[in-house]
Amino acid sequence: GENVEQHPSTLSVQEGDSAVIKCTYSDSASNYFPWYKQELGKRPQLIIDIRSNVGEKKDQRIAVTLNKTAKHFSLHITETQPEDSAVYFCAVTSGTYKYIFGTGTRLKVLA
């Protein structure tokens, strides 16, 4: 079955710096790679996603890159702000296989 690994588990950055979180997956049939943000006490919410036919996608300060050959994808947050502090989860699925989440990265942006 699919296996998703996420690193790092915790990440502290200074406000204004960039943050990068990486996920690796095992099933080459996977075709959809979303990222979710979960603030304390709240539900996970989608912030950006990418499909297997695209290598990179950007939305303002956040971007996701996908390397299908190496089976990994990364979340990039630039110009981090205190409100970016949260837990970030990657997920992987295909059109026929279950929706699996990574173990999460706790991001702290230090003012």
Place this chain on the structure above:
Amino acid sequence: DAGVIQSPRHEVTEMGQEVTLRCKPISGHDYLFWYRQTMMRGLELLIYFNNNVPIDDSGMPEDRFSAKMPNASFSTLKIQPSEPRDSAVYFCASSLVLDTEAFFGQGTRLTVV
């Protein structure tokens, strides 16, 4: 649509008691997921349904856990008997198709004492 609705928001129960968690997915969504979130294990997929049919329940930890989806607008997750190690936040989520955004409910925080 009001989004995915879960009830109750909080549940405190004694060990050995039966617990039932409820979920109403977004209308028109064909997929419904039950996840358990703990600090140690993150978001674990317990079971998911497609058009009310259970597709994969390999994440259900033990026979004490069961889930049903009697119709397109309602699902339950039952734990019987409950144990302290079942304490966690349980999320229900729904999506239109499998490879698209999953919308989460507010979650049920379960405490078994």
